[in-house]
Amino acid sequence: MSATDPFAGLSSFLAVAREGSFSAAAIRLGVSPAAVSQAVKVLEARLGTPLFLRTTRHVGLSEAGAALLARVGPAATEIAAAISDTVDMAGxxxxxxxxxxxxxxxxxxxxxxxxxxxxxxxxxxxxxxxxxxxxxxxxxxxxxxxxxxxxxxxxxxxxxxxxDIAWSVVASPDYLATHGHPHVPEDLVRHEAIRYRFPTSGTVYRWEFERDGRAQSFDPPGGIIVNDGALLASFARAGLGLAYAADITVEAELRDGRLVRVLERFSPTSPxxxxxxxxxxxxxxxxxxxxxxxxxxxxxxxxxx
The missing domain is CATH 3.40.190.10 (Periplasmic binding protein-like II)
Known part of the structure; x- marks a missing residue:
């Protein structure tokens, strides 16, 4: 390798790797997408290997790019922190x-x-x-x-x-007046659940309970699935079914009676x-x-x- 600046192109490479997009990287760096693309091309030419696998819809790291990110990423973060700390010391x-x-x-x-x-x-x-x-x-x-x-x-x-967070099954008073209270987790099969799908993994959350010191999980039936906690609570307040929520997120509704806890003796807690x-x-x-x-x-x- 020549005496070329070893840092040339690395900021563009890191931005694309972290953002997964040349256009998003350009916004982050405050330059044009063409400038980012050119910087990455020059770096790839200097290293003699492609760093990204590009398609019309996706930008992913090549094996060499992933290896470079694994080593350079933490170092770049440390350098940025050092510069920031130096600035911070001034005031x-x-x-x-x-x-x-x-x-x-x-x-x-x-x-x-x-x-x-x-x-x-x-x-x-x-x-x-x-x-x-x-x-x-x-x-x-x-x-x-x-x-x-x-x-x-x-x-x-x-x-x-x-x-600490207590995980609770909650419902509106209207829902419970119409459908009754579940008394044990197995009763959930006779109820309507508002279920939650994790946005990243795409899996639907299984409701977790504790009984006699043992953990149990259930995937209750229900015609509504959401990936947002606020919407989950809103649908529960509207009487559309039972919801599984962190008590800390529905504290106001529990306090004023818009939502009611059920199956409390089976509710687990987490840090x-x-x-x-x-x-x-x-x-x-x-x-x-x-x-x-x-x-x-x-x-x-x-x-x-």
């Missing part, structure tokens, strides 16, 4: 904070915290990616993520954002929502600012007790 927290969150965290954490963060730290920009799937933070260029505690890798630093990040990221002032604001806001809203 108040600043820079782009990229976080990945599941849908359940959007109304509970993201919606109340982000406005407060922007008001108190206007130099901190934030990018929120909503994704229920597990995410490799360094490989995807995220500073931090939010997930239910049991899904956080042990090598990550985790900060509790919410109390609440946690912010997690690699140990090396904890020194970033922008991340520290997010944590401080989040803990204060979530105490006020009652999500964290």
């Amino acid at each position: 108040e927290p600043a820079g782009l904070l990229r976080i990945t969150v599941p849908r359940i965290a959007v109304p509970l954490v993201v919606e109340p915290v982000v406005p407060a963060l922007r008001r108190s730290h206007p130099r901190v920009a934030i990018e929120v990616s909503v994704d229920d799937a597990a995410v490799d933070l360094p490989a995807r260029g995220f500073d931090a993520g939010i997930r239910i505690g049991e899904l956080v890798d042990e090598d990550m630093i985790a900060v509790r954002l919410s109390r 609440g929502l946690f912010l997690y990040f690699p140990s090396r990221a904890q020194t970033q002032p922008k991340l520290r600012a997010f944590i401080d604001v989040a803990l204060e806001v979530l105490r006020r809203t009652g999500v964290r007790r």
Whole structure:
């Protein structure tokens, strides 16, 4: 290889690899798609191998591209963090904070915290990616993520954002007056369930229960399937069936009686929502600012007790 700048084209390569699209990468980098395409072509020519497998509808990594991303991605994230930290040391927290969150965290954490963060730290920009799937933070260029505690890798630093979650079967009083109350999980076969399909995997969630210390799961019948928790709760309030939900997401409805819990003695609990990040990221002032604001806001809203 010649004395060419070894970093030439890498920012374009990383953006395309992470976004899965040349046009999306161009938007992220603030350049034209043609410029991104040309930079990648030059890099591929310099390396002597294609880095992407392109079709009219899809851009995927080649074997060589995947290998390059596995090694360069974490290093690039570290370099970006180092530059951001250096900038932050000059004054108040600043820079782009990229976080990945599941849908359940959007109304509970993201919606109340982000406005407060922007008001108190206007130099901190934030990018929120909503994704229920597990995410490799360094490989995807995220500073931090939010997930239910049991899904956080042990090598990550985790900060509790919410109390533990009780998973409950809920329904409207009208539905229960018409169809009766289920008393054991097996009664679900005689009821109408509003079911949830995971957006990423496409699988339909099996309702989980605990009985005599043993875990059980059921796939109840139902004519409605959604992939959004807010819509799930809305249909339950409308009396269209039973729904399986985290108590923390339907707390207001349970409090004012629009929804009622059933099968409570079989309801399992799981650790609440946690912010997690690699140990090396904890020194970033922008991340520290997010944590401080989040803990204060979530105490006020009652999500964290």
